Amino acid sequence: GGIITQTPKFLIGQEGQKLTLKCQQNFNHDTMYWYRQDSGKGLRLIYYSITENDLQKGDLSEGYDASREKKSSFSLTVTSAQKNEMAVFLCASSIGFNQDTQYFGPGTRLLVL
Amino acid sequence: GQQVQQSPASLVLQEGENAELQCNFSTSLNSMQWFYQRPGGSLVSLFYNPSGTKHSGRLTSTTVIKERRSSLHISSSQTTDSGTYLCASTSSGQKLVFGQGTILKVYL
Numbered sequence: 542g543g544i545i546t547q548t549p550k551f552l553i554g555q556e557g558q559k560l561t562l563k564c565q566q567n568f569n570h571d572t573m574y575w576y577r578q579d580s581g582k583g584l585r586l587i588y589y590s591i592t593e594n595d596l597q598k599g600d601l602s603e604g605y606d607a608s609r610e611k612k613s614s615f616s617l618t619v620t621s622a623q624k625n626e627m628a629v630f631l632c633a634s635s636i637g638f639n640q641d642t643q644y645f646g647p648g649t650r651l652l653v654l
Numbered sequence: 655g656q657q658v659q660q661s662p663a664s665l666v667l668q669e670g671e672n673a674e675l676q677c678n679f680s681t682s683l684n685s686m687q688w689f690y691q692r693p694g695g696s697l698v699s700l701f702y703n704p705s706g707t708k709h710s711g712r713l714t715s716t717t718v719i720k721e722r723r724s725s726l727h728i729s730s731s732q733t734t735d736s737g738t739y740l741c742a743s744t745s746s747g748q749k750l751v752f753g754q755g756t757i758l759k760v761y762l
Contacts, residue, residue: 574750583658583740583752599749631697642687643742643750645697 543568545646547632552651556624562617562649564632573615574633574643577601584631590615591638619651626653656681660741660753667760673728675756677741686717687750688726689740697740700726731760 545566554560566573571592576584586599588607596607606618615632632646657680667673677686688700701708701715703724708715712731717724724743728735736759742752 576752583660583754584742585752586749589749633697642699642702644699645689647696 543570543644545632545634545644547630547646547649549649550647552649554619554622554651554653556622556653558619558622558653560619560622560651562619562630562632562651564615564617564646565613566615566632566634566644566646567613568634568636568644569612570634570636570644571612572635572638573609574635575599575605575607575615575617576631576633578629578631578648587617587630589638622651622653624653626651656743656751658741658743658751658753660756662756663754664757665759667731667758669731669733669760669762671731671760673726673731673735673758675726675728675739675741675758677724677743677753679722679724679743681722683717683719683722683724684744685750686724686743687741688715688724689742691738691740691755693737695737700739728758731758733760733762736760 548563574589575587585601587601590609593612608616629648633643635643659678689697703715712729714727738755740755
């Protein structure tokens with residue numbers, strides 16, 4: 542089996558800061574995703590990437606950038622952190638786009654002071 | 655696009671009782687997945703079940719395409735079943751859309 546790792550596990554930032562979250566998978570999956578999870582709102586898709594160097598916007602892409610540097614890694618950048626923001630960012634991967642089981646990482650918990 | 659209604663929002667059970675979780679979808683299904691999330695933990699895929707019934711231990715997932723719904727049945731619940739259960743679906747060519755989740759608490 543494979544594994545998805547996300548770093549850091551916890552991220553505390555200041556308002557206006559640019560913050561980067563990283564995700565690595567060793568499933569050799571083509572597609573990777575970034576979701577944001579807020580209490581009471583389920584998961585919302587921020588960005589996804591069908592293959593290396595591909596980038597597609599999700600429903601919540603404003604305020605974020607992403608980068609698929611290689612097949613195994615997918616980074617997400619919060620371009621300007623918002624004060625009192627608190628959420629969990631989840632990375633996932635699948636063999637193909639939305640046709641297969643998605644496997645999730647443990648998440649990065651963000652708090653902006 | 656696809657919208658997903660999940661019910662109930664929360665559920666409290668005594669150990670040994672059964673649980674029935676529901677998801678209803680606004681448009682036709684292309685794929686359907688159930689996830690479990692322990693408090694503070696990562697999402698774990700329970701079922702990839704676009705149609706029909708699947709079993710895994712005490713869990714049963716049933717998806718009825720023409721009625722645009724899927725259910726997750728947990729029999730003889732245990733305290734370790736406590737957590738959040740999420741369903742997610744896509745309609746053809748669209749992104750995976752998640753329900754709001756059901757928070758399950760099982761006590762002794």
